[in-house]
Each structure stands twice: as C-alpha cells, then as structure tokens.
Amino acid sequence: MINARFLAVFVLILSLCCITLAQSPASSVSSGTTAGKLGGKDYLPLSSVKEGMRGKAWTVFRGSEPEEFEVEILGIVPGSIGPKQDMIVGRISGGQADRTAVFAGMSGSPVYVDGKLIGAISYSFPFAKEPICGITPIEQMVSIFDEKQKETASPKGRQTFSFAEIASAGWDTPMPSGSTVVNGGLIGAMPGSMLSSVAGQSFRRIGTPMTFSGFRQETLDLFGPKLMAAGLVPVAAAGGSAAVTPMKKANDNTLKPGASVTMQLSRGDYTLAAHGTVTARDGEKIYAFGHPFLSLGASELPMSESSVVIVIPNMNNSFKMAVPGDMVGTMTQDRATGVFGKLGQSPKMIPVKLNLTTSRGQKEVLNFEIAKDDFLTPLLLNITIYNTIVAHERGIGDLDIIINGDIKLAGQPVIPINRRYAGAASSQMAATSVSGPVNVLLRSRFDDLEITGIDLNITSAESGQTAVLDRLSIDRTEVKAGETIMMKAYARMPSGQVFVQDIPVTIPEGTPEGKINLTVGDGSAIQRDDAIQQFVPGDLSELVSIINKVKTPDRLYLKITRTTQGAVIGASEMPNLPPSVLATINSGRTTGGITKTTQTVVSESLLPPSEFLITGSMSLTLDVVK
Numbered sequence: 001m002i003n004a005r006f007l008a009v010f011v012l013i014l015s016l017c018c019i020t021l022a023q024s025p026a027s028s029v030s031s032g033t034t035a036g037k038l039g040g041k042d043y044l045p046l047s048s049v050k051e052g053m054r055g056k057a058w059t060v061f062r063g064s065e066p067e068e069f070e071v072e073i074l075g076i077v078p079g080s081i082g083p084k085q086d087m088i089v090g091r092i093s094g095g096q097a098d099r100t101a102v103f104a105g106m107s108g109s110p111v112y113v114d115g116k117l118i119g120a121i122s123y124s125f126p127f128a129k130e131p132i133c134g135i136t137p138i139e140q141m142v143s144i145f146d147e148k149q150k151e152t153a154s155p156k157g158r159q160t161f162s163f164a165e166i167a168s169a170g171w172d173t174p175m176p177s178g179s180t181v182v183n184g185g186l187i188g189a190m191p192g193s194m195l196s197s198v199a200g201q202s203f204r205r206i207g208t209p210m211t212f213s214g215f216r217q218e219t220l221d222l223f224g225p226k227l228m229a230a231g232l233v234p235v236a237a238a239g240g241s242a243a244v245t246p247m248k249k250a251n252d253n254t255l256k257p258g259a260s261v262t263m264q265l266s267r268g269d270y271t272l273a274a275h276g277t278v279t280a281r282d283g284e285k286i287y288a289f290g291h292p293f294l295s296l297g298a299s300e301l302p303m304s305e306s307s308v309v310i311v312i313p314n315m316n317n318s319f320k321m322a323v324p325g326d327m328v329g330t331m332t333q334d335r336a337t338g339v340f341g342k343l344g345q346s347p348k349m350i351p352v353k354l355n356l357t358t359s360r361g362q363k364e365v366l367n368f369e370i371a372k373d374d375f376l377t378p379l380l381l382n383i384t385i386y387n388t389i390v391a392h393e394r395g396i397g398d399l400d401i402i403i404n405g406d407i408k409l410a411g412q413p414v415i416p417i418n419r420r421y422a423g424a425a426s427s428q429m430a431a432t433s434v435s436g437p438v439n440v441l442l443r444s445r446f447d448d449l450e451i452t453g454i455d456l457n458i459t460s461a462e463s464g465q466t467a468v469l470d471r472l473s474i475d476r477t478e479v480k481a482g483e484t485i486m487m488k489a490y491a492r493m494p495s496g497q498v499f500v501q502d503i504p505v506t507i508p509e510g511t512p513e514g515k516i517n518l519t520v521g522d523g524s525a526i527q528r529d530d531a532i533q534q535f536v537p538g539d540l541s542e543l544v545s546i547i548n549k550v551k552t553p554d555r556l557y558l559k560i561t562r563t564t565q566g567a568v569i570g571a572s573e574m575p576n577l578p579p580s581v582l583a584t585i586n587s588g589r590t591t592g593g594i595t596k597t598t599q600t601v602v603s604e605s606l607l608p609p610s611e612f613l614i615t616g617s618m619s620l621t622l623d624v625v626k
Contacts, residue, residue, distance in 0.1 A: 038142060038280050038287075043117040046137040049088055051075045055113035057121060058258030059106050059277050060308045061096040061320075066258030070094035071111050071121075074132070080203065081136065081291075082336055087203065088119055088135035100311045101131035103318035104207035108277035108288040108338065110257045111135055117257075120279040120338065122290030123203040126317075134203045136290035136337050141279065145287065145333055145340040205291040209319045213271035219387040222428075226379070244268045244369055248305075248326035250343040255281055255305065255328060261288050262306040262324045263331050263339070265376055267349075268368025270384050275306060275322045279338065286329065286341040294375070296334040300347040301371050303329040348372050352384065352454045358392045359399075359462045372451065378439040385431035385456070393460050398423055400463050400613075401430045405456035407437060411448065412544045415441075417456065420554040422466050422613040430458065437547050446540040467491035469556075469616030470498060472520060474505075478623045481511040485622075489520055489556075491614045501610060505558065508603050512562070513624050516602060519559045521617025523551030526559055528617075554613055560602040 037043070053073040058066040072091045080087035090111065092102065102124040109121040120141065123134025210227060212220060244267055248254075255261055255278045265272040280287045286303065305325035312319055330347040333340035349369040356364040366388060370380040385403075393399055400422045407415040419433040434456065441449060470492040479485055487503040505518060519526060527550070537543040551557060 038117065038138065038282050042115070043138045043142075043280075044113055045139050046076070046086060046088070046118075049073060049076060049113070049118055049137070053113050055111055055118065057092065057097075057109050057111045059109035059121075060258065060260040061100065061311050062308050064260065064305070064307045064325075066256070067095055069097035071133075071135075073113070077134075080134070081140070085140055085337060086137060087123065088137060090121075090133050090135050092121070092131045092133055096311070097131065100313050100318050102128075102133050102206060103311050103313075103320060104209045105260070105275045105308075105311070105320035105322065106277060107206045107208060108261070108279045108290050110138075110277075110279045117280060120277075120288075120290030122206055122338070124206050125202075126204055133206075138280065138287075141287050141290065141338045144335050144337050145285075207317060207319065208274045208276060208289075208293060209322070210265075210272060210274045211322065211324075213273075214269055215383070215387050216391050218390050219383060222386070223379075223383050244367075245326065247344070247346055248328050250284070250328050254343065255286050255303075257281060260306045260308050260320075260322055261286070261341075262304045262322065263293060264302040264304055264324055264327070264371075266368055266370045266380055266384065267302065267324070267327075269366040270368045270387070271324065272380065272383075273304075273306070273322075273324045275320060276339075284329075284343040284345075286343060287338055288341070289338045291338060292336060293331075293334045293339050295336075296373060296375065299331060299334050299371075299373055301331040301373075302327045302347050302349070303331045303341045303343075350377065350451050350454065352381070353456070354385065354388050355455075355457045356388055356392060357457075357459045359460050362392065364388075364392065372442075374442045374445070377442055378435040381435040381438060381454070382428075382431045385434060385458070386427050388458065389427040389430065389460060393427075393462070398463060398465075399426045400461040400465075401426045402459045403430045403433060403456060405434075405454070407434070407441075407451065408453045408455070409441075409544065410450035410452050412540060413548070415544060415547055419552055420609075420613060422463075440547065441543070444537075444540070444543055446543065448540055465493060465612045467493045467499070467612040467614045469520065469522075469614055469618055472518075472618045472620055474518070474620055474622070477621075478625050479507050480626065481507050481624055482509045483507055487518065487520070487620075489614075491610075491612065493612065499612070503558065503607060505560075507560070507622075507624060511560075511602055511624050513626060514562060516560055516562045516622050516624055517599075517619050518622060519561070519617060519619040520556060520607070521559075522553045522615045523555055523557060524553040525615070525617030526557045527551045553615065555609065556607040556614055557604065558607055559604045561599045562602055563599060 051073060055071045055073070056068050057071045058068055061067050070093045072093070074089045074091055077087045077089060079085065088111075102121070107120070107122050111118050111121060117138050119135040119137045121133045122136045125132050257278055257280055259278045261276055261278045263274045263276070265274065267273075274293060276289045276293070278286060278288050279290060304327040306322045307325060309321045309323060312321065329341050329343040330345040331339050331341040332345070350372050351367070351369045354364075354366040356366070358364075366384075368384065370377060370384070389399075389401065400420070402420045404416070404418045407417065409415070415437055417434055417437075419430065421429045421433075434454065438451070438454075441451065468491065470490045472490070473488045475486050484504050484506040487505050489501045489503055490498055491501070492498050503520065507516070537546050
C-alpha cells in the first residue's frame with residue numbers, strides 16, 4: 001500500500017516536471033539539434049536560439065577580469081549582417097551594464113545560454129532608449145575563419161603606377177568605411193540628406209575605441225574624422241606608451257572569453273591601440289569583435305592583453321578607456337563577422353626613428369614601430385610625423401621644415417628623403433613626403449617588398465618664406481657650345497617684394513647647332529612634360545628606381561632641351577634614333593612600352609638652394625651657333 005502511494009506521488013511529480021519543462025522555452029534547446037564545439041566547450045547553433053531565452057554575457061568593465069551581466073533574447077533578424085549572415089537581437093541588463101548600457105569596446109563580448117556560447121555582442125542602435133544589442137552568431141564567426149585561417153598577409157591584387165602617378169602620389173588612401181555616431185548623426189548621413197532622417201533606426205557596429213598615447217589634441221582634431229569614418233572612436237590614452245617588448249608566452253588565463261583584447265597599430269614612444277573583447281579561445285586561436293575591425297582581410301597586427309581603466313557612460317556613445325599590456329600574438333584576419341588571431345605568432349612591424357631639432361635647438365629622439373598594412377601604414381606615418389612637429393612647435397604661423405633620411409628596403413637601394421617645406425601647411429606636407437612613397441610601395445604589392453626601417457631627421461624653424469618665379473632674363477640670345485651665359489631669375493614674394501638670383505648656364509660641349517630651350521622651374525613643374533611620365537614599372541627594382549628619380553617641388557632645376565626625333569623605351573630616353581629605327585617603331589606591328597618624343601634633354605641640373613622656397617616654371621629660347 002505504501003509502495004503504491006509512493007509510486008503515485010513519484011508519477012505526479014514527474015508529470016509536473018515535464019509540464020514545467022514544456023512551458024519553459026527560455027532555457028531550452030530544441031530537440032534533435034547537436035551543439036558545436038569550440039575550445040572544448042559546446043556552442044549553441046543559431047537554429048537552437050529562440051525568442052525569450054535568457055543568458056549571461058561577460059566583458060571587462062574595470063581592470064582585467066570579465067564581469068557577468070544578463071542578456072534576454074528578443075529574436076533573430078535574417079540577413080541583417082550580410083547574405084546568409086543573421087543577427088540575434090538581445091537586451092542587456094544587470095551588473096555594470098545598467099550603468100554603461102552598450103559601449104564602445106564591448107564588441108566581442110560572449111553571450112551564453114545554459115552555459116553554451118551563442119555569439120558575440122557586436123551591434124547597437126545609436127540613441128536607443130533601451131540597451132538593445134545585436135549579437136553575431138558564433139557559428140558564423142567560426143565558419144568564416146575556418147575557411148580563411150590558413151591565410152597570411154599577402155598581396156591583395158597588384159596595383160601598377162605610372163611615373164606621373166608616382167610623382168604626384170600622396171599619403172591619402174581610401175580607408176574602409178565603418179559606422180559610428182558623430183556629432184549627433186551618422187557618418188555618411190550629412191545634415192539635410194535623406195539618410196539623416198533614419199539616423200538611429202538601424203543597427204550599427206559598436207564603435208571601436210582607439211587610445212592615443214603621445215599625441216596632441218591638434219593631431220586628433222585633424223585626423224579624428226578620418227578614423228571615425230572607419231568606425232574608430234578616438235580616446236585619449238589613460239596610461240603611458242606601450243613599450244616594444246618581446247612576446248609574452250600565453251597560458252590558460254591569456255585572452256580568455258570576455259577579456260579585453262587590443263590590436264596595436266603602433267607601439268613604442270607613440271602608441272595607437274584599438275580595443276575590443278574576446279569572444280572565444282580555441283587553443284591558440286582567438287575569435288573577437290563579432291564585426292570587422294577595419295575590413296583589412298588578411299593582416300598582421302600585434303594582439304595584446306589590456307587593462308580597462310574605466311567605462312565612461314555617455315549620452316552619445318559610452319566607451320571604455322584601456323591601457324595595452326603585453327603582446328601575446330597576432331591578429332591575422334579581419335572579416336565580416338569578426339577578427340581572428342593566433343597566440344604566440346609574431347607580427348611584422350616597421351621600425352621608425354625620428355630625430356627632431358626644434359627652432360629653439362631642442363633635440364628629441366623618438367623610437368616606435370608601426371603596423372605593415374596597405375591602408376594603415378601611410379596614415380600612421382602621417383599622424384606620427386605630423387604630431388612630432390606640432391608637439392614641439394607653434395600651431396599657428398609659418399614654419400620652415402627640413403626633413404631628410406632614408407626608407408630602407410630589403411635587397412633594394414634606400415629611398416632617400418630630402419625635402420624642405422615652408423608656410424602654414426609645412427607640417428602636413430613634411431609628413432606627406434614620407435608617407436607618399438611608402439603608400440606607393442605598399443599598394444604596388446610586389447611579392448619581394450620588405451620595408452626594414454625608416455630613419456628621419458627633422459629640423460624646424462619659426463620662419464618660412466615662399467616665392468613664385470616671376471621672370472627670367474639672359475645676357476645674350478646666341479651662344480656657342482661649351483660657353484657659359486648668365487641668367488637672372490626673378491622671384492616675387494607674397495608681400496610683393498622681388499629678389500634676384502644669378503644662375504650661370506653652361507651649354508654642353510657637342511650641342512648641335514640650332515635652337516635650344518632653357519627652362520627653370522620647381523621639380524613638379526620641370527618634370528611635368530617629361531616623356532617618362534607614362535612609364536609603368538614592371539618590378540620592385542624599377543619602382544624604387546622611378547621613386548628615386550622623382551624631382552622635388554621644393555628645389556629649382558635647370559633643364560636644357562632641343563627638338564629631335566627619338567623615343568623613350570622603358571625608363572630610358574633614346575634621342576636621335578636613325579630613320580630605320582623610327583620606321584620600325586612606327587610600323588604598327590607592336591604597341592605599348594615605347595613613347596615617341598620630339599624634345600630631347602640636353603642637360604639637367606639641380607640649382608643651389610635659395611633662401612626662399614620658390615615655385616613655378618619659365619622658359620627661354622637660345623640659338624646655338626658655330
């Protein structure tokens with residue numbers, strides 16, 4: 001009798017448990033679905049994620065230890081991230097999240113339901129009144145990197161440049177477009193545009209806070225908009241610079257899920273570091289962010305631990321301030337659903353040394369290294385060189401800046417830098433003189449390219465006079481080969497004052513009789529009509545040679561030319577070709593690689609430097625007689 005009653009109670013309890021489980025979808029996993037494995041732990045496939053589930057998420061709010069907060073699953077939006085890339089929508093609450101809501105630097109925070117990883121917090125609504133977040137499913141993060149993780153940073157499609165493009169090259173390369181909130185609106189949604197009406201009505205990638213150490217506010221003001229357009233949120237550094245130290249050996253506690261992770265673009269006396277959160281670790285593999293960093297594809301950036309000083313709540317965009325720690329690996333992939341890295345793998349960086357002598361005689365030596373990347377390296381060089389100047393000189397008024405040094409390449413001649421700039425924009429132009437050729441080198445993507453170092457000397461003075469070439473005069477119009485005539489060059493300053501420079505001109509021995517042209521001009525003007533303008537280098541050696549042939553716009557040149565029949569083949573000028581050769585060139589049986597020319601350079605020389613920086617170009621005609 002007792003046994004029967006016991007059995008009846010047991011059956012009743014079992015029935016009630018079954019009913020309770022059936023009515024509690026918030027913590028259930030759909031039947032028949034097998035969870036995946038990552039780092040020896042289960043993760044929940046997207047097909048098992050249901051509305052109403054409640055889970056836990058982890059991120060670092062202060063220090064280095066992740067803290068727990070709550071996540072409620074609100075639903076799934078198919079194709080929200082991209083084709084066949086869905087997004088889980090959630091609401092966060094509890095713990096420190098009640099104070100901060102979704103903040104820049106939270107990207108990658110892992111979300112667990114019943115102890116199983118479902119994805120990374122990575123998207124948010126600008127100006128949302130509730131802490132709604134978008135979660136990138138973990139299986140989408142894993143699948144894209146399983147296909148790509150064997151890749152290393154390699155040429156992404158070679159780009160060719162003509163001499164004319166190289167001569168005019170600047171540092172400015174198109175940065176990948178990101179998304180963030182700026183001045184109350186969205187990047188790309190200008191006030192009054194049709195897009196501005198939907199600002200805050202669509203999911204945006206959570207901003208990536210980038211800390212700057214060693215930089216002045218003027219530098220951040222100048223370059224901040226470009227960084228923010230790429231989805232980066234400039235934040236003043238809370239600590240000192242990240243020293244260039246050997247890689248730290250990883251242990252079981254290194255970059256665990258929820259830990260703060262840093263991608264270093266520069267380290268040393270200048271530190272630029274972007275901060276996010278680790279989603280998962282699988283042995284030496286690290287998954288983070290849940291959205292692209294800069295959409296670099298295959299890349300090499302130092303990956304380091306970091307410590308969070310504080311998360312600052314902000315009505316516009318809350319963000320965390322973090323300090324980079326020890327380097328522990330390399331970020332090797334930057335894709336649509338997150339970033340992927342390897343512990344214990346060393347990145348290739350470019351060492352930079354800047355020696356500055358200020359207008360007051362003060363000397364500074366800065367040593368740092370920057371990431372090697374087609375898009376990032378020219379920008380980083382521009383930022384650091386510009387900051388080096390403005391941090392020690394006045395920000396308003398004319399400056400005279402001399403910059404010289406070398407860009408060093410493995411197995412190639414050095415690319416010398418020897419430039420002078422004057423005027424209000426001299427700081428920016430001095431930085432461009434280095435980042436420009438580096439931009440061309442990296443974007444050419446030759447397989448054997450390796451920049452081994454950049455050493456620069458920068459001297460500045462609180463003056464800087466400019467002038468424009470106004471006219472030329474000579475003492476006679478007929479001359480014999482081998483003779484020297486005197487030319488006067490007149491230059492006019494912005495004040496209207498004119499000064500004169502005497503230029504002795506020697507006509508080379510053997511110059512044929514007839515008319516010759518004498519042209520005096522700055523480097524940009526003097527090479528504008530050169531026949532070599534359309535030459536395109538075919539390998540790295542030719543590219544380096546062409547870069548080293550580019551004339552500088554801060555010096556005057558004298559060029560003597562005459563009319564002739566010839567051609568430029570490759571990078572070599574061949575004047576006075578025999579009629580039979582010219583007929584072969586013009587036969588129509590071949591095309592390309594050859595440029596006909598009617599102006600042959602008799603001689604070309606660099607004029608002595610002037611007290612002023614002179615620009616412009618003028619020409620005179622002489623007769624060579626017996």
